[in-house]
Amino acid sequence: MADSLLKPIEDTYPTWRGEQPVNYVVVLGGGYTWNPEWAPSSNLINNSLPRLTEGIRLWQANPGSKMIFTGAAAKTNPVSTAEAGARVAESLGVPRSDIIVLDRPKDTEEEALAVKRAIGDAPFLLVTSASHLPRAMIFFRHAGLDPLPAPANQLAVTSPLNPWERAHSFSSVADAQRPGRL
Numbered sequence: 001m002a003d004s005l006l007k008p009i010e011d012t013y014p015t016w017r018g019e020q021p022v023n024y025v026v027v028l029g030g031g032y033t034w035n036p037e038w039a040p041s042s043n044l045i046n047n048s049l050p051r052l053t054e055g056i057r058l059w060q061a062n063p064g065s066k067m068i069f070t071g072a073a074a075k076t077n078p079v080s081t082a083e084a085g086a087r088v089a090e091s092l093g094v095p096r097s098d099i100i101v102l103d104r105p106k107d108t109e110e111e112a113l114a115v116k117r118a119i120g121d122a123p124f125l126l127v128t129s130a131s132h133l134p135r136a137m138i139f140f141r142h143a144g145l146d147p148l149p150a151p152a153n154q155l156a157v158t159s160p161l162n163p164w165e166r167a168h169s170f171s172s173v174a175d176a177q178r179p180g181r182l
Contacts, residue, residue, distance in 0.1 A: 013134075013151050020123065022148065024065060024124035025059045025065055025068070027068065028136060029048070030047040030048035030128075032081045040091040041092075050129070050153035051128060051152045051153060056089060066098050068099075068100045068124075069089070070082050071085070071105060080101070102114040108132075109143075111136075121145070123148065126147035126148065127151075129151070130152065137149055
């Protein structure tokens with residue numbers, strides 16, 4: 001049921017396979033933590049890692065482009081979501097010289113304004129979760145920008161799955177099977 005409600009939102013913009021070259025790939029911030037003892041990519045949670053990997057794919061498809069990561073620090077984290085994304089990208093081979101960190105924006109509206117200040121009217125790909133992209137496009141257009149939409153992290157599954165693939169996580173299945181929870 002949830003997939004049928006989510007799919008039309010996620011289908012607003014197709015996966016980017018365009019030919020138009022861009023100078024920037026903007027990856028919006030999302031869920032993260034920062035533990036320097038972990039593998040860098042383990043610090044990006046929920047929607048953030050698929051956004052980052054799609055951003056790197058698009059950066060690789062646009063030689064000479066820069067990656068821009070956005071997002072402020074959570075109250076208890078020593079680094080911002082933008083910096084966490086930058087560090088993960090760097091650990092995956094993106095040179096630091098190809099990374100721009102915008103670590104002040106606290107929400108999508110502020111991210112749009114920060115990107116406008118950073119790159120002006122230069123063409124760019126906007127990478128965020130497919131379900132968030134329609135909303136993000138509104139904020140970026142309202143800021144006077146014309147981003148090229150690049151959805152990531154599509155969640156609406158239309159292909160057949162095994163029963164264990166439909167479960168959100170092992171812990172949610174375990175919780176549901178506790179006495180009194182069925």
